[in-house]
Amino acid sequence: MTWKQVFTSSVGKKLVMGFTGIFLILFLIVHVGLNACIWAGDNGEMFNKAAHFMGATVVPRVLEIGLFAGFFLHIIQGYMLAAQNKAKRPVGYAVNYGNRGSKWYSRSMGILGSLILLFLIMHVYHFWTPSRLGGIGNVHELAAVEYNGREYHNLFLEMKMVFESPVVVILYIVACISLAYHLAHGFQSAFRTIGVHNKRYNMMLTALGNGFAIIVPLAFAMMPVSFYLGWV
Amino acid sequence: MEHYTMNLNLKVWRQKNNSSKGAFKLYRVENISSEMSFLEMFDVLNEQLIHDGEEPIAFDHDCREGICGTCSMYINGKPHGPWQANTTCQLHMRAFKDGDTIVVEPWRAGAFPVIKDLMVDRSAFDRIIQAGGYISVNTGNAVDGNALPIAKDKADESFAAAMCIGCGACVAACKNSSAMLFLSAKVSHLALLPQGEPERKSRVMNMVAQMDKEGFGSCTNTGACEATCPKEISLTHIARLNKEYIFAGVTEK
Amino acid sequence: MLDAKIPAGPLDDKWNDYKGHCKLVNPANKRKLEIIIVGTGLAGASAAASLGEMGYKVKAFCFQDSPRRAHSIAAQGGINAAKNYQNDGDSVFRLFYDTIKGGDYRARESNVHRLAEVSANIIDQCVAQGVPFAREYGGLLSNRSFGGTQVQRTFYAAGQTGQQLLIGAYQALERQVALGNVKMYSRHEMLEIVKIDGKARGIIARDLVKGTLERHFGHAVLLCSGGYGNVFYLSTNAMGSNVTAAWKAHRQGAVFANPCFTQIHPTCIPVSGDHQSKLTLMSESLRNDGRIWVPKQKGDTRKASDIPEEERDYYLERRYPAFGNLVPRDVASRAAKERCDEGYGVGSSKQAVYLDFAAAIERYGRTEANKQGKDHASLDEIIAMGKEVVKEKYGNLFDMYEKITGENPYEVPMRIYPAVHYTMGGLWVDYELQTTVPGLYALGEANFSDHGANRLGASALMQGLADGYFVIPYTIGNYLADEIYSKAVSTDHEAFAAAEKSVSDRINQLMNIKGKQSVESFHKRLGKIMWDKCGMARNAQGLQEAITEIQALKKEFWSDLKVPGEVNEMNPELDKANRVADFIELGELMCKDALNRNESCGGHFREEYQTEDGEALRDDANYMYVGAWEYAGDSNWTLHKEVLNYEVIKPTQRNYK
Missing domain, CATH: 1.20.58.100 (Fumarate reductase/succinate dehydrogenase flavoprotein-like, C-terminal domain)
Known part of the structure; x- marks a missing residue:
């Protein structure tokens, strides 16, 4: 039995999904924590500094590569699994088991994930490319702001501008809802996949996952809303 | 319990053999007693078909007491019909009312090809067991049954997994046609017992490999299998299998 | 014509002596010898696994879609073994004695003694295979009592003992399939025995999926095809259980012994109408705790709960004070029939008696209240606790009853009636389990040998596994040792053609x-x-x-x-x-x-x-004597008698009073 077999078997592929999923959940915690700085009431100073730290320090930059790898694996593997699993039933049912046997979002991880992927492309275009690649080629450059004599990218201002559009705000909210349901299944499922089989732990993780799936996407959704309604 | 009779419309999948294309066919049965089992209702229908010179509907059944795991109908969108923790043979017509239309399909999965009408080939399950679902002990080698005490809760949990009747409802219910509940029940059953210890790692690796070879999908923890399992095998066995697999995969040479 | 080949010597030593002196086949020759096994229940699967392990080339056939579905799986209550783990005076002799007495002195002493001897090994073997028997808190095996005995020697796995034992044997069989020692033919039905020079040399089987006929050669053929209770149409047997394999053998010269010995099981769910396709057993273990009664008044139409205690007739306890509700099956069944025939039956059909758990629920509830230190528990609390205990013991049976009848047995007494369950008769076999056709063997319920005129509860599983694991591996060697010179016969042989x-x-x-x-x-x-x-x-x-x-x-x-x-x-x-x-x-x-x-x-x-x-x-x-019938053409049989000699046990009138 080789390691390759371990990770390419049906269980192994799920392991990849589970581990990358947990990694992405960790990323969400960092991301939401950082972005919550917009509500510091200092017109974005703390937020811009934090964003600068993430962009200008070595360790987060290295982790960022891992993050992209994580996303990439999670997405590719997810699509491959969805396609393979679908192919395992060449003739479908006339009447489906549906919600009697499982939650709709548990069965719709592919669709939810796809919505999140579409959002991600938009999101990267909105914020990541200008802050990392601004000025290169045609990529538009972020405005600058100065705190204590040092110049920072004014990402806060960028958010304000982006979230002026109601369409964008609605798209972000839709994405957050997708993320919420993706997490409602994904959080506890990831832990089952990596082998947590104690009934009590599973119950705790499900409760924790549900809490996470509500709080984190809600916090994310409140960001565009806050900008749009002028709360920050 | 109030007894009553009913007339029903049945929409049943008919398929001559594995290589032919199947289709639904409509039938009507009358004066069905609420006391009958679902399969007895099919017996009535088949007698009617034979009388009318049509071919009766082929379906798998044997013990008719919910333990052999042979019966396998997908009734109104649920394996084994509407009752919880139940097999088709134990489903009784009390579950339906006059005028109902009931749709009956075979188990659907690439790994369970249709043989005829509602019968499917589940030999893939046998081959998964062949890959390692046993303890290698030859007849006559055993020590005294009480030589190795096993904690009651472990024995009970092992038994809860061993209750699996191998009917395949988990595969039929799963959107991925995954056999993980079946597989994990066997892995759990044996992994929880000290007798299963020596082959613990190779068992789970080989059985998963065979399951993949048979063309079952992978598990996405939707829980549909657990919801439909006639013996209420728990989803936690799948998580245990995952743990066993990781452990075996990481430590196996 | 009937030579039972019972080894000489004292009863206790027969089997040991036999094992010490029977012929053996060396490993190189075993590989050249082919054995056909028809049926994969406890007897067939255990035989196939054991013979495969020994190195024979085995082909196993079953009509089900998988060997795991054979009807042994439906046995609920348990399996007897003379382990004496309960220290209640059990021994090989007592198990032997109970079985002979339970069988009303119509079984062969030597076979039954051997069964009792190997019974303990079966438990060990099954535990080693991973059969999850019920255990006590100390981690040791648990036992319960069963009808017709006064010791606790029944091992069990909730109400699914047959299932667990069969899965154990099935797994052992599949292991041999994986190793290539056994070739499995599922959805195949044996339709003829092929005889060459008077010896069984193969079978004709029908592939039930394709409908084609196949010829299979074997140096010996083992029939492990179960009983024939389905001759009654309504029985507790599976829908597919049939006599065909045994009957073909019978028509080819194997004599059929004691065909009229049929066991009617006392605790089954009564027939509900003409549509009924099969009857469902409620394990005999229920008689440990349930009390059987009918109203004292003929044609009483009151609900069970409305009939006061003094107007109930606990007829088994009345007639058989020593064994009470735990009399053997035949006695309990007849007593139920007698009450119903006299007009005391209950339910809409009047063909049923009550099996009542109210007393057991209260008794368990009180014990539980004591355990939990609740001295002043109300009756309702006690009953609630008692129901929990009963649920743990018999939950699956109670659920099954409720699914079938729509009544909740925790609240109202179960209605039960006897139904055909097991057939003690079967192909006549000698001590080596060989029928009167050389090379043709019968194991498990398919043979007649161990249960006489009545089988005790939890003994069928014991017999099936004893035959498959511990008897046939020795006795078949004694026959095959002389077959090492016979080459495999081509299936083009004219005997195969004629049979097909x-x-x-x-x-x-x-x-x-x-x-x-x-x-x-x-x-x-x-x-x-x-x-x-x-x-x-x-x-x-x-x-x-x-x-x-x-x-x-x-x-x-x-x-x-x-x-x-x-x-x-x-x-x-x-x-x-x-x-x-x-x-x-x-x-x-x-x-x-x-x-x-x-x-x-x-x-x-x-x-x-x-x-x-x-x-x-x-x-x-x-x-x-054993009434052994030889087929002599259409509707024509010749009776042979195997006189039973009781050397150790003195037959007496059975008394359970």
């Missing part, structure tokens, strides 16, 4: 009747004749009528049967037709045997032969 032709002729004949009546309707009619006239109670007049009626039914069957579909395809109606045709012939023989046996013993109760208080009256002077 006879099978295909019969199939074509069945298909070409093109009459009007379905197989099912014939089977139902046969069942009714058998149940009415050769069931729980029989008399000479009824049996004679039954024989005439069955002969007429046979004629009608072969002239007005309608089998739809084609030969060369999956055709369940054709499979059934083949089986019912054999059941009809067997039914006639059963009546003949019952008519011949002018005594009552065990499951065979002739109304003419009973004591004043209605107990079975044996006639040891004239009938202490």
Whole structure:
């Protein structure tokens, strides 16, 4: 039995999904924590500094590569699994088991994930490319702001501008809802996949996952809303 | 319990053999007693078909007491019909009312090809067991049954997994046609017992490999299998299998 | 003609001596010897696994879609073994004695003693295979009591002991399949024995999916095809359980022993209507805690709960104070029939008695309250706690009862009635389990050897596994040691061709009747004749009528049967037709045997032969023999007698009072 077999078997592929999923959940915690700085009431100073730290320090930059790898694996593997699993039933049912046997979002991880992927492309275009690649080629450059004599990218201002559009705000909210349901299944499922089989732990993780799936996407959704309604 | 009779419309999948294309066919049965089992209702229908010179509907059944795991109908969108923790043979017509239309399909999965009408080939399950679902002990080698005490809760949990009747409802219910509940029940059953210890790692690796070879999908923890399992095998066995697999995969040479 | 080949010497030493002196086959020769096994229940699967492990080339056949589905799986209560783990005085001798006595002194001493001897090994073997038997908190195996014994020697796995044992044997079998020692043929039905020079040399099997006939060679053939209870149409057997394999062997010269010995199980769910296709057993273990009663007043239509304690007749406790509700099955069944025939039956059909758990629930509730230190628990609390205990013990059985009847047995007493459950009769075998055809063996319920006229609860599993794991591996060597010189015969041999032709002729004949009546309707009619006239109670007049009626039914069957579909395809109606045709012939023989046996013993109760208080009256002077019937053409049999010699046990009137 080789390691390759371990990770390419049906269980192994799920392991990849589970581990990358947990990694992405960790990323969400960092991301939401950082972005919550917009509500510091200092017109974005703390937020811009934090964003600068993430962009200008070595360790987060290295982790960022891992993050992209994580996303990439999670997405590719997810699509491959969805396609393979679908192919395992060449003739479908006339009447489906549906919600009697499982939650709709548990069965719709592919669709939810796809919505999140579409959002991600938009999101990267909105914020990541200008802050990392601004000025290169045609990529538009972020405005600058100065705190204590040092110049920072004014990402806060960028958010304000982006979230002026109601369409964008609605798209972000839709994405957050997708993320919420993706997490409602994904959080506890990831832990089952990596082998947590104690009934009590599973119950705790499900409760924790549900809490996470509500709080984190809600916090994310409140960001565009806050900008749009002028709360920050 | 109030007894009553009913007339029903049945929409049943008919398929001559594995290589032919199947289709639904409509039938009507009358004066069905609420006391009958679902399969007895099919017996009535088949007698009617034979009388009318049509071919009766082929379906798998044997013990008719919910333990052999042979019966396998997908009734109104649920394996084994509407009752919880139940097999088709134990489903009784009390579950339906006059005028109902009931749709009956075979188990659907690439790994369970249709043989005829509602019968499917589940030999893939046998081959998964062949890959390692046993303890290698030859007849006559055993020590005294009480030589190795096993904690009651472990024995009970092992038994809860061993209750699996191998009917395949988990595969039929799963959107991925995954056999993980079946597989994990066997892995759990044996992994929880000290007798299963020596082959613990190779068992789970080989059985998963065979399951993949048979063309079952992978598990996405939707829980549909657990919801439909006639013996209420728990989803936690799948998580245990995952743990066993990781452990075996990481430590196996 | 019948030589039982019982080894000489004292009973205790026979099996050891036999094992020490029987011929052996060396490993290199085992690889060249092929064995065919028909049926994969406890006997078949355990034999296939053991023989495969030993190095023989084994081919195993079952008509089910997987060997794991054989009807052994449905056994609920448990498996006996003389382990004496409970320190209650059990021993090999006691198990042997209980089995002989339970069988009403119609079983062969040597075989039964061997069964008791190997019983302990079975438990060890199964535990080693990972069978999750019930355990005590200390981690040791748990036991319960069963009918017909006064010790606790029954090992169990909730109400699914048969399932767990079969899965154990099935896994051992699949392991041999994986190793290439056993080749498994599922969805195959054996339809003929092939004999060459008087020896069994193979079978003709039908692939039930394709409908084609196949020839298979074997140096020996083992029939592990179960019992024939389905001759009654309604029984606790699986729908597919049939006599065909045994019957083909019988027609090829294997004599059939004690066909009339049928076990009627006392605790089954009563028939609910004409649509009924099978009967469901409620494990005998329920009689440990349930009390059986009927109203004292004839035709009482009150609800059970409205009948006060003093107006209930706990007739088993009244008639048999020593064993009470735990009398053997035949006694309990007859007592229930007697009450219902007298007009005391309950339920809408009046063909049922109550099995009541109220007392047990309260008793367990009080124990539980004590354990939890609740001295002042109310009756409701006690009952609630008692229900929990009962649920843990019998939960799955109670659920099954509720699914079938729609009544909640925790609240109202169960209604039960006897139903056909097991057949003690079967192919006659000698000490080595060989039939009268050399090279043809019968194991498990398919043979007649161990249970006499009545089988004790939890002994069928024991016998199936004893035969498969611990007996046949020795005895078959004794035969095959002389077969090492016979090369495998090509299946082109004329005997194979002739056998295949006879099978295909019969199939074509069945298909070409093109009459009007379905197989099912014939089977139902046969069942009714058998149940009415050769069931729980029989008399000479009824049996004679039954024989005439069955002969007429046979004629009608072969002239007005309608089998739809084609030969060369999956055709369940054709499979059934083949089986019912054999059941009809067997039914006639059963009546003949019952008519011949002018005594009552065990499951065979002739109304003419009973004591004043209605107990079975044996006639040891004239009938202490195995009635073995040799097939001599259509509706024609010759009786051979194997006289039973009791060297150790003195037969007495069975007394459970």
